[in-house]
Amino acid sequence: MATYDLLVRGGLVFDGTGAPGRSVDIGVRGGKVVAMAPDLSSADADEVIDADGKWVIPGMVDVHTHYDAEVLVSPGLGESVRHGVTSVIYGNCSMSAVYADPEDVADLFARVEALPWDAVHSALKEHKDWDGPRGYRKVIESLPLGANVATLIGHSDIRAAVMGLARATDYAERPTSGELSRMRAMVTDALDAGFVGLSTDRLRFSKLEGTRFAGRQLPSTYATWREYGALYDVVRRRGAVVQSNLDVEKRPETVMHFLLSGARPWRRSLKTTLLAAFDLKSNRSVIRLLKAATGALNPLLRSQVNFQLLAVPFHLYSDGMDLVIFEEFASGTAALDIRDQLQRVDLIKDEGYRRRFRKEMAQKYGVVAWNRDMYDTEIVGCPDESVVGKSFGQVADARGVQPVDAFLDLVSEYPGKVRWHTTIANDRTDVLNESIKYRHFQLGNNDSGAHLRNMSFYNAGLRLLKRVKEARDAGAPFMPLEAAVHRLTGELGEWYGLNAGQLRIGDTADIAVIDPAGLDDSLEEYHEQYMEEFGVSRQVCRNDKAIAATVVGGQRVYSYGTFVEGFGSTVKAGRFLAAG
Template identity: 45%
Template sequence: MADTLIKQARIFDGSTDTSFIGDVRIKDGVVQKISKTELSPNSGETVVDAKGLWLTPGFIDFHTHYDAEIEMAPDLSESVRHGVTTISLGSCSLSLAVGDPTDLADMFSRVEAIPRKNVLSILESKKNWNSASEYKNHLNSMPLGPNVTSFAGHSAIRAHVMGLERSLTKGENPTKQELEKMNQHLEEALDAGFMGLSINTLVWDKMDGSRFRSRPLPSTYANWSEYEYLNKTLRKRGKIFQGVPNVSTKINVLMFLKEAFGIFRKPLKTTVISLMDVKFDPGLYKLLNVIGRITNTIFRSDFKFQALPEPFDLYADGMDVVVFEEFAAGAKANHIEDELERKQLMKDPTYRSWFKRQWTNWFLPRVFHRNFKETKIVDAPDKSLIGKSIDEVAKEKGVHSVTAFLDLVAEHGNKVRWYTVMANHRKEPLQKIVSYPDILIGFSDAGAHLRGMAHYNFPLRMLKLVQDAELEKKPFMTMEKAVHRLTGEIGDWFGIDAGYIKEGKRADLVLIDPTKLDDSLAKDVEAPMPFMEDFKRWVRRNDETIKKVYINGKLAIDQGKPVPALGKEKGYGSFLASTIGR
C-alpha cells in the first residue's frame, strides 16, 4: 500500500467546521497527519499537488440495491467514480442474506427493474450462505471496492420463515413460533453488525417470475402488529427501522411516524423514502416537512425522510417504468412478460378505454404527474419522433395523448424510449428540502432501475446546488454544511464508521475539482453492464470532476477512471458493522 501526501487542498473534514488549506498524509491506510502548514514529503511517498482542489471524506450512499451486482462486479465503480466510498445493501425489505435463490430473484428483479435471468444466474452460481453472519463473511471474502453496510430485509426473512406462498397470501399471518423465528433472524443480523430492518408497504412493488408474478412483496402482506413485534427488538437495541410507505394511501406514512414516537418510551430511529417536490402536488414537500418537525420535536422522535438533491428524472422503454405500477391498468400491462402479447393488449379497445379512464382520473391516488406534455421521446424506430413530446405526437395525429401513447407502445413496444422529470424540478423548493433538518441526503437506488434512473452522482449534484447559489450571491447553505450532510451527518445517524477526515481514521477520501461542478454532472449516457451481455444501463459520467478517490488509503479512482486493481484486489472496502446501539 503506497503512502501518499496530499498537498495544499481545501480540506472539508466532514464536520461543519470551517474548511482550510492544508496537507494530509496517508500511511498504512489511515490518515496519519492533517496539517495547516506544509508537510515535507517522506522518502518513497507519492505526492499529490492538490492546489485549487477540494478534499472531502468519501461520500456515503445509504440507499442502494447493489445486492446482486456486487456479486459479479464488486468494484461498484459506477458509484465509486463519483466519490462514494461506502454503500448500503438490504433496502426496501430486499436482502440476499437469507432465502432461496429463486425466491430472492423473484422478489428482487421486477421491483428493482433488473433482468430476472441475470439475478437468478448470479444467485444460483454464487449463493453459498444462508445467515447474516455467513453473508457478512462472504462479503468480506470478496475484493470489495467501497465499504459495505446492510439492513436485514423483511421480505426475505418473512418468505424464508413462512415459505414464499404463505408469505404472499392475504390474511395468512405468521404463527407465534414463526414470529419468534423472524425475530431470531433479525437478532442474528444485528449481532453481525447490520444497521437494522427494512420493510416495504408499497403495494405497487411486485413479484417477478411465473409462480406468483404481480403479487406485492411479502413485506406488504404483514400487518402492523408484525412490524411492531420486530420493532421492539430494534428499539431495545437502538437500531434503525427503514421503510417504504404506501404512497397510494398518503396516510400510511403516519404509521411510520407513530412507530418513531419517543413519548413515554425510547424513540425508534426511523427513515423512510422520500421527500420530494413532486410535480403533481407542489405543496406536498412543505406538509411533509411540517410533519417531520412535529414528529421530532413534540413527539421526541428520531425520524428522517430521505431526499435527493437533484431533479428526479426517469427514462422509460415503452411502459417499462415503475410509475405505471401505481394504477391497475398500468400494472396489468407490466404483468405481461411477452412483448408481443403486451403490444396486442395495447390494441384492445376495452383495455385502452380502461387505461385512459385511470390515467385521467384525478381522484385515483398518484405520485406520477401523468402529463404527456412533460415527456420527450429520445429514441424510436421512427426517427421523426425523436425530440417530440408524446403530447405533440398526439396533436399531430389529432388524437388524445393517451391514444397516441398506447399507439406508440402497440407499434414499437419497448423500442420507444422517452424521458420525463417527476419531481425536484424547481430550484428554490429543492434548496429548502436539502436544508430541512429532518431529512438525510440520499436515496439513489444505485444498482436498481438500470434503464430508468441514474442518481449515482447525487453527492456532486448537492455540491453544485450549493456552489451555484454561492456564485449567484444567494447562498442558502455553507459548503461545509453541504459536505457534512453527505458524509459525517450520515455516518453519525446510521452508526457507520465513516464520513470524517480525522487522524488515525481510515483514509476514505475524495479530491474534487470545484470548477467542474457544472452542467456536465447532468450529462447521461448508456453504458454496458460488465456482466450482462448486450444490456446497457443509464448512468451519468463526469470524469473531469473527480480527480482521485482513496478507499482505505488505496487509490481507487484516478482522473475520473477506476484503477485496474479496483474490484480485483482486496484491501479497499470491507463490511462496516453498525456502531450504534447494542
C-alpha cells in the same frame, strides 16, 4: 521507509463535521489518517496526490442503494466510486439477499427495482455460500471491494424464508407465533453480525417478478402493524435503524410510523428513515405536509423520523411501459404483468384495455407519483425518427388522436424501442434548495444499482456540490459548502452508526478529492454503458473531470476517469462496515 503510504497535499480539507475548510495536508499510513497539518513533506510519502485548487472531503456515503446482487459479480461498485462515493448501504426497501433462496431473491428484486431476473438469480446461484448473516458477512469480506459496504436486513427476505413466498404474499395468511419468533431471531442474528438495521415496505406497487407469483406485492407489504412492531422492538433495543417506504395515499399510516418510532417511559425512540421526500409535480402539497409532520410529530411523540430526499431533479427514462410508475394503476400493472413484449402488444391493441387505460390515466385524485401529463414528456429514441424530440402530446396533436392513444400506438408499433423521458419531482429550484437544508430530510434515495434503464443518480452528491458552488458564485448562496459536505458524509455516517464520513486523525482514509473546475454541465448529461455482468445497457453518469481522486481504505482507486489496475478484481480496498 517512508513516513506515509499516501499524502494528499495542497487541498482545502473539509472534515465532514460541518466545520469550514482548512488548508492542510493529509498523511495516510496503514489505511488510516495519521497526520493533518500544513506543509507535510512529499519526500516522506510513497505516493502523493496533488490537491492544489481542489476540495478534499470524506468519501461520500450513499445510504440508499440496491447493490445486493451487483456486489457479488462486480464488487468494485465502480459506478459509485467514480463519483467520490466510498461507502454504500444496501438491503433497502425490505429486500436483501441473505436468507431467501436465489429464485425468491430474484423474484423480489427484478420487477420493483427493474433488474434482469436472470442476472440476479445467477449471481445468487453462483455465489451464495452462506446460511445466515455471519456467513454472508464473511463472503462479502472476501470480495475485492472497491467501496465500503453496509447492509440492512430485508423484511421481505426474512418473511419469504420463514413463511414461504406463497404464504408470505397472501393477505389471508399470518405468521404463527413460532414463525414470528423465528423472524425476530433472524433480525437479532443480522444485528449481531453488524447489519445496520431492518428495512420494510408499505408501497402497494412494489411487485414480484418471476413465473410463480408475478404481480403480487412484496412480502413485507402483507404484514400487519403488530408484526412490524414485534420486529421493530428488536431493532429499537439495539439502537439500530429502520428504513421503510411510505404509502402516502394512506395518510393515517404516516402517523403510525411516528408512533412506532416514538419514545415511551419504557422504551427509547427508534431511528426511522422513510421514502420519500419529493416535491411532486402531481401534488405540490406533499413536500409541505412532510415538513409539517416531521416538525410537529417528532417533538410531540419523541420520535426520530426522517425522510430521504433525492437532492436533484427526479428525471426518469423508460423503454415503452417498462417503468415502475405504471404500477400506480391497474391497467398499467396488467401490462407489466406480461413480460413478453409481443404478448403485451396484443393487450395494448385491445380496445377494452385502451378504454380502461385512458380512464385510469385521467384519474389524478389523491397522491400519485406521476402527473400523467403526456405533454410533459420527451421521446428520445424511436425507429420513427420524426417523433424524436417531441412529447406524446405533440405527436397526438399532429395525428389528431388523444395523447394516451398516441402513446399506446407508438409503444405497440415499436415494442421496447420507444425511449422517452419525463421529470416527476424536484423541478422547482427554490423548493429543492430549502428541502436540502431541512433537518428531517436525509440526503439519499439515489437508488444506485437499481432501475438500470430508468435513472442514474450515482453522482447526486457531486450535483449537490455543483448546486451549492453555482449559487455561491452567483452571489445567492443558500448553503455553506461545509454544511453540504457534512450532509453528504459525516451526518449520514453518524446517524446510521457507521465509521464513515469524517476525516480526523485515526479515521480510516476514505477520501474524495474534488476538482471544482469539473463541476460543470457534464454532471447532468445522459450516458449509457453496457454492463456485461447483467447483460444490459445501463444508464450511467460520466463526469470524469470532477473527481481528481477517490481513496478507499488509504488506497487511491480512481482518478479522472481511470480506475487503478486490478480494481474490482485483485485490489481489495473496501471493507464491510459493521454498525455500532
